[in-house]
Amino acid sequence: MSHALDMLQAQAGTPFGRRLKRGLLAHPGLARLGVVILLFGVWELAARFLVDKMFLSPPSSVFSQIHTVFQTPGVIAALRITAWELAVAFAISVAIGLVVGLAVGLHRFSNRSFMPIVLLLYGIPQITILPLFILYFGIGPASKIAFGVSHGIFPIIVTVVAGVQNIKPILLTSAKSMGASRRQIFRWVIFPHMVPSFFAGMRLGMTGVLLGVLLAELYVSTAGIGYFTTLFTQSFNPTKLLGLISVLAIMAMGLNEIVRRAELRYSRWRTD
Amino acid sequence: MTVRSKRDWNRLASRAVQAAFVIVLVGLWYLGTTRWRISPILLPNPVMVWHELKDILSTGEYIADLRITLTELAIAFSRSSTAGIALGYLISRSRYSIRVFEPLLAGMYSVPIILFLPLYILFFGLGPASKIAIGATISFFPIVLNTIAGFGYVDRIFILSARSMGASDYQLFRWVLLPAAFPVILTGLRIGFTIALLSILGSETIASLAGLGHRIVHLAEGMDTARMFAYIAFVVAIALFLNITTSTLAARGRR
Numbered sequence: 001m002s003h004a005l006d007m008l009q010a011q012a013g014t015p016f017g018r019r020l021k022r023g024l025l026a027h028p029g030l031a032r033l034g035v036v037i038l039l040f041g042v043w044e045l046a047a048r049f050l051v052d053k054m055f056l057s058p059p060s061s062v063f064s065q066i067h068t069v070f071q072t073p074g075v076i077a078a079l080r081i082t083a084w085e086l087a088v089a090f091a092i093s094v095a096i097g098l099v100v101g102l103a104v105g106l107h108r109f110s111n112r113s114f115m116p117i118v119l120l121l122y123g124i125p126q127i128t129i130l131p132l133f134i135l136y137f138g139i140g141p142a143s144k145i146a147f148g149v150s151h152g153i154f155p156i157i158v159t160v161v162a163g164v165q166n167i168k169p170i171l172l173t174s175a176k177s178m179g180a181s182r183r184q185i186f187r188w189v190i191f192p193h194m195v196p197s198f199f200a201g202m203r204l205g206m207t208g209v210l211l212g213v214l215l216a217e218l219y220v221s222t223a224g225i226g227y228f229t230t231l232f233t234q235s236f237n238p239t240k241l242l243g244l245i246s247v248l249a250i251m252a253m254g255l256n257e258i259v260r261r262a263e264l265r266y267s268r269w270r271t272d
Numbered sequence: 273m274t275v276r277s278k279r280d281w282n283r284l285a286s287r288a289v290q291a292a293f294v295i296v297l298v299g300l301w302y303l304g305t306t307r308w309r310i311s312p313i314l315l316p317n318p319v320m321v322w323h324e325l326k327d328i329l330s331t332g333e334y335i336a337d338l339r340i341t342l343t344e345l346a347i348a349f350s351r352s353s354t355a356g357i358a359l360g361y362l363i364s365r366s367r368y369s370i371r372v373f374e375p376l377l378a379g380m381y382s383v384p385i386i387l388f389l390p391l392y393i394l395f396f397g398l399g400p401a402s403k404i405a406i407g408a409t410i411s412f413f414p415i416v417l418n419t420i421a422g423f424g425y426v427d428r429i430f431i432l433s434a435r436s437m438g439a440s441d442y443q444l445f446r447w448v449l450l451p452a453a454f455p456v457i458l459t460g461l462r463i464g465f466t467i468a469l470l471s472i473l474g475s476e477t478i479a480s481l482a483g484l485g486h487r488i489v490h491l492a493e494g495m496d497t498a499r500m501f502a503y504i505a506f507v508v509a510i511a512l513f514l515n516i517t518t519s520t521l522a523a524r525g526r527r
Contacts, residue, residue: 028371131492
């Protein structure tokens, strides 16, 4: 009897099991999805049976209740404000970072003089001066933008300088010997070589801007998302808190993905 | 003028420019507070800040806060490095698990994890536990990713030749994998240490009961700006010292 059952199981189970295994081996993405589902399952079980409802809610109720987050008065405006802060901070970081990076990087002397200062400032834990930003720029969006810029600007400067500096001297020499003017050298030699590292800098700058703006939002906020994370934390509403955090995480991932795609696209010419 | 002396002269000029930059900055700061009457609440006099700094250092009132922050940092970093290296090594053992887990971890790392701070405070409270947890979480990712990169992308020719010369598992690990992976792991540990420090200071600034970040916020809220500047200078000096120490250690270990 048991022998027959084993036979039956072997007949039914093995081909399927083998096919599943082969499928997983051929597509790591599938296994990755499985891991994600497993993690969500653990979260669901933990929230349902192990942890107090005041502190954690299961993913099923977070995602089914996500509309209540948007229905909370002010949340949509807060998300809009945060998105605006991110956009403005990023634009300012890119503009200043590019100008300063070119000014520092294009001349050997200015590079050697000012690069150590830039690196020193980059090495300072800017979070310690967050209270100063609030003191100078108030508790509104201006301080978030300024703090975001302070985080976003340095990676852009450093990568722009690196991009300008890493051009092979032979390219500059040959351009010069063929009679290129300074402007022509900049336009046709330095600029194309700078583009990939500029986009790499924009990607790092976006990470910095996200960090800076979110830190400042969490620190003090009257209308932005920081206000609502504090509100949901203090009123022990993990469902809404997790919903809001997920929305922000998706927003951050979207922004990161945009700059990453741009980097891949515009640095292609060098690898082709 | 010889090439050598010209280079020396150039270096001297760079140093002079740097010194001038700092002097002009401090000069403007001094003039701004004395001549142009910027409110001392916004910008305290540099001399006053210097006296406050001396006071902080001589009375030793920083010791309690410094101890809390450094303890949090030590616990968070030891947890994240243990977990990161162990998990990274396990994942790196097969090409398949690298392909499954690495994009997942890299994707999580691209989310600003500081977003989860309110959640951590909800779980672990306002005390040191939430700082340790957030510091450990944030620094875990660069460590695990670098460990995977270090162990996972050792040139196969090295492994094959060691195997064909009859190396045991232990010998392969000790003499091939570890030397190849060690510099990359050190880089991960250095990055992890730096961002653990940053996130602990950050979470202390945002919501806490004690620690250096808390002290700065406390002084800011009391409008005691001169003392706050002194504390900021103190914390920046400590952070730079720690970062330089870890970079030096990492650079030495890499050789």
